Amino acid sequence: MNSQGCETTSPSGVERWRSAVEVLLLVLLVVGIYFSRMTTLTLRGEETRRADVAAEILQTGDWIVPRQQGTIYLSRPPMGSWPIAVMALIRGKLDVVTIRLPTVMAVLLTTLLIYAYGRLYLSRLGAFAAAVVYPTMGQVLQIGRLAETEGFFTLLVASSLLVWHWGYVKRLPGGLTWSLGYALAAMAGLTKGPQGPIYFVAATWTFLAVKRDWRYLFSGAHVLGIGSFVAVLGAWQIPYYLRTDWESTKGIWVRMAADRFTKNDPLRVIRHLVGYPLEVLGCMLPWSILLLQLANRRFWRAVADVRGHVLFLLTCLAITFPSVWLATGARGRYYMPLYPIVAVLIGLIIDRCSLAEQRSAMRLDWQRYLVGIGLAAVVGSGGVLLAGWVDMPITAQIAQPPLFAWFFFVSGLALAIWLTVTRNRRSMQLTAASFLAIGVFLGLAQVGAVVNARARIATDISGSVAQLKEQLPDDVHLVSLGIVNHNFRFHYREPIPVVPWSKATRGAVPE
Numbered sequence: 001m002n003s004q005g006c007e008t009t010s011p012s013g014v015e016r017w018r019s020a021v022e023v024l025l026l027v028l029l030v031v032g033i034y035f036s037r038m039t040t041l042t043l044r045g046e047e048t049r050r051a052d053v054a055a056e057i058l059q060t061g062d063w064i065v066p067r068q069q070g071t072i073y074l075s076r077p078p079m080g081s082w083p084i085a086v087m088a089l090i091r092g093k094l095d096v097v098t099i100r101l102p103t104v105m106a107v108l109l110t111t112l113l114i115y116a117y118g119r120l121y122l123s124r125l126g127a128f129a130a131a132v133v134y135p136t137m138g139q140v141l142q143i144g145r146l147a148e149t150e151g152f153f154t155l156l157v158a159s160s161l162l163v164w165h166w167g168y169v170k171r172l173p174g175g176l177t178w179s180l181g182y183a184l185a186a187m188a189g190l191t192k193g194p195q196g197p198i199y200f201v202a203a204t205w206t207f208l209a210v211k212r213d214w215r216y217l218f219s220g221a222h223v224l225g226i227g228s229f230v231a232v233l234g235a236w237q238i239p240y241y242l243r244t245d246w247e248s249t250k251g252i253w254v255r256m257a258a259d260r261f262t263k264n265d266p267l268r269v270i271r272h273l274v275g276y277p278l279e280v281l282g283c284m285l286p287w288s289i290l291l292l293q294l295a296n297r298r299f300w301r302a303v304a305d306v307r308g309h310v311l312f313l314l315t316c317l318a319i320t321f322p323s324v325w326l327a328t329g330a331r332g333r334y335y336m337p338l339y340p341i342v343a344v345l346i347g348l349i350i351d352r353c354s355l356a357e358q359r360s361a362m363r364l365d366w367q368r369y370l371v372g373i374g375l376a377a378v379v380g381s382g383g384v385l386l387a388g389w390v391d392m393p394i395t396a397q398i399a400q401p402p403l404f405a406w407f408f409f410v411s412g413l414a415l416a417i418w419l420t421v422t423r424n425r426r427s428m429q430l431t432a433a434s435f436l437a438i439g440v441f442l443g444l445a446q447v448g449a450v451v452n453a454r455a456r457i458a459t460d461i462s463g464s465v466a467q468l469k470e471q472l473p474d475d476v477h478l479v480s481l482g483i484v485n486h487n488f489r490f491h492y493r494e495p496i497p498v499v500p501w502s503k504a505t506r507g508a509v510p511e
Helices: 011-034 047-060 082-091 096-118 124-136 138-143 149-169 174-192 195-211 220-243 246-259 266-283 287-295 297-302 304-320 332-354 361-387 402-422 428-457 462-471 486-492 501-505
Strands: none
Touching (some): 011 096, 011 428, 047 082, 047 096, 047 486, 096 149, 096 332, 124 138, 124 332, 138 266, 138 332, 138 428, 149 195, 149 304, 149 332, 174 195, 174 220, 195 304, 220 246, 266 332, 287 332, 287 361, 297 332, 332 428, 361 402, 361 428, 462 486
16 A cells, blocks of 8 residues: 555566566467467368377277377377377367367467566566567468477477476476476477487587586486486387387387488488578578577677576577488478577567667667568568459469458558657567567468468368268278378278288278
């Protein structure tokens, strides 16, 4: 109470209220982008494969051995399909929402994880910026709406690294810190193979070696953490081995990873070494442009107070990037598990550049970035608007409904005006509003323009498969001489037994 008998809010209360508002804004941003229009696009890519494995889990009750048409699926362990199966049990059906909901939930949880971790040593502005950056990166906007493994896998890999470092910095009990990190890394392994555990071990061990913290590295607590890894992984691995064999156990861990290193002709290797870093930076646009500040000596002076934390982020990136850079079969999305680490780094860059002294080089770089984003928004939205007026094959692919096209253009123009007008204002609130506005516009571009364009050219085979089923006599059931395409198999929604070639040649077909 103050002297006039009015209630006042304590500084800690104000801080909690502001944090709650920021969390709410992040939830609204992710929900608005990822939870809207979930069913507009047909299932595509590997979505039906993940769903098909989940369907077999539900049909057989076997949560240990992933299968396709009753045969062991050796691409990866089954945890990537578990959330889909669990969601199907909760909702009572295996539809598009059920299949994609675990991925979009993973994007939301990863966003909140980045914000919570950022508050460890970044300002509220920096933590909020980092949390806005991740879900609005170009590739996350694309993959995070689909039932691909990357969304859930990124949550687990990023959690293993960030939760471990949070416990290390806060000096929580070493056994708890190591156990949480290793347990999350084990779950990442159960989702997509050895990449997650290798990233965790390589990053944490290298970081401690660089810091010369040998006592923490070679401690009983670390041994306890390794025990948690063995326990989590063994809870699936032992039953899997007992139900299969050694070849299946080896194949499910190394088959997919080994395929990435098989295409090693010199020209392909050169193209990959030169092009892959650019591809990854392109996947993180438009925020990856800010990483140019890492070559600025003024930036490194500005982050001297958090240099130890930055060392951890850079160690994670430096020690993991060669695993995809040297693998000629790797794609840009294979490095998505480290995008949250990059997002934290970009959040720090936004924090220090946007609040730097007026007329300083870092401040001018930030202003140029805002103007550039505004210009790109006007040009991009203007191009989408004009595409509806120009009768050409290439413009027909991006043309939008007139009402949305005008709304999109006005939104881009409003964003450009806002960024131009406020670029010189040194205010945390205005800066937060600026990059949040950028994130909202990027989300609108994805949910609106991109989804509309893809829906126009999408091929929906569900209707064709349904017609095929109607034409088949009731006493006829499909069989296959090998694994059927997962897209057809999922939409067929009935078991398709695999017939060995030897039996097929003798006319032996199971009833």
